[in-house]
Amino acid sequence: MGQITVMTGPERRRRWSDEERLQILAEAFAPGASVSAVARRHDISTARIYTWRSRLRQVPVLTEFAEAVVDNGAQQGAQQAGMPVIIVDLGGKGRVSISAAASPALVSAALKVLR
Numbered sequence: 001m002g003q004i005t006v007m008t009g010p011e012r013r014r015r016w017s018d019e020e021r022l023q024i025l026a027e028a029f030a031p032g033a034s035v036s037a038v039a040r041r042h043d044i045s046t047a048r049i050y051t052w053r054s055r056l057r058q059v060p061v062l063t064e065f066a067e068a069v070v071d072n073g074a075q076q077g078a079q080q081a082g083m084p085v086i087i088v089d090l091g092g093k094g095r096v097s098i099s100a101a102a103s104p105a106l107v108s109a110a111l112k113v114l115r
Contacts, residue, residue, distance in 0.1 A: 021052050029053070088114060 016024075028038040028049050039046045086098040086107070096114065098107055 022056075024049065025053055025056065090114070 024038065024042055024044075027033060028035045035046050035049055039049055085100045088096040088098075088111075090096065096110065098110065102110075
């Protein structure tokens, strides 16, 4: 009679949801985090984490949102004073101001470049 070996433990071919992958990536690449420590904690290889990051970078995804505030009173006053109506703050990289006199095509082109 032959011998049968029964393997127990986690299934080696695991399926990760997109949410789980994003959570692990955020954890692994957070400031001060160690990719190898995160990989050990989730019982996956560091290569898998880097592969997920590489694939995520290839997909054009909007990952951050900005708060938009509309103030009609301030907008009308700014138009009369010739001040910019739209101001896009780029964090530490600068600021883009768009006046009310700008054509829709120019505004559209400027915002596409900022994407």
